[in-house]
Amino acid sequence: MKTQDKTVEATNDTSHDKVSRADLIKFLNEDLSREYQAIIAYTVYSQVLKGAEYMNIAAELELHAAQELTHAIAIAQQIDYLGGMPTVTPKPVRTSESAKEMLQFDLDNETETIRNYRERVQQCEDLAEYAIGEKIRDILIDEQDHQIALATALGKNVPRGPGGA
Ligand SMILES: [Fe+2]
Ligand SMILES: [Fe+2]
Numbered sequence: 326m327k328t329q330d331k332t333v334e335a336t337n338d339t340s341h342d343k344v345s346r347a348d349l350i351k352f353l354n355e356d357l358s359r360e361y362q363a364i365i366a367y368t369v370y371s372q373v374l375k376g377a378e379y380m381n382i383a384a385e386l387e388l389h390a391a392q393e394l395t396h397a398i399a400i401a402q403q404i405d406y407l408g409g410m411p412t413v414t415p416k417p418v419r420t421s422e423s424a425k426e427m428l429q430f431d432l433d434n435e436t437e438t439i440r441n442y443r444e445r446v447q448q449c450e451d452l453a454e455y456a457i458g459e460k461i462r463d464i465l466i467d468e469q470d471h472q473i474a475l476a477t478a479l480g481k482n483v484p485r486g487p488g489g490a
Contacts, residue, residue: 343451350409352445353400359438360397361415364390366434369418370427379424382478386431389471396464403457425479432475436484439468 344352367390374383401411419430442465449458476483 344448346407346452349445349448349452349454349457350404350407352441352448353404353407354409354412356438356441356445357397357400357404357412358414358416359434359441360393360400362418363393363431363434363438364397365415365418366427366431367393369420370431374424374427376424379428379478382428382474385474385478389431389474392467392471396467399460399464403460406457407454428475428479432472432479432481432484435468435472435475439465439472442468 367386371383371386371390374386404411421427421430442461446458446461446465449455449461473483
């Protein structure tokens with residue numbers, strides 16, 4: 326009886342450090358919600374950004390919108406592969422009249438997305454889901470490009486540290 330209890334404890338300890346496949350599905354659905362958020366934000370912001378100094382970045386944001394859609398499809402595909410149901414709900418999209426503020430919202434979101442995808446790559450490797458990890462690494466390359474484009478447009482350094490580059 327005592328031995329059995331210990332076994333249960335040990336199993337719980339392991340799941341504390343490593344995510345389960347169910348956790349991974351849940352986290353990937355949060356990633357998918359962030360991708361939807363990005364699609365919406367870039368679609369709208371790319372059209373409403375005004376001012377000669379923002380014309381280049383507005384064109385760039387249109388490109389980001391298309392890339393975010395390919396990310397959303399890739400993440401939904403992995404959720405389906407894992408036996409989950411892809412979410413249909415985006416994270417809330419903030420709006421502003423100010424071009425600077427819109428770009429800052431995008432930059433903040435990209436930084437948060439990058440932080441999450443870095444965790445996700447580690448979690449995929451812990452679960453020996455190396456192929457999913459590889460797909461997320463490819464997405465990370467795009468997200469870092471987005472982050473750099475936004476930081477540059479804002480005349481800022483790319484955010485560093487745990488949530489940065
Ligand atoms: Fe994305
Ligand atoms: Fe992005």
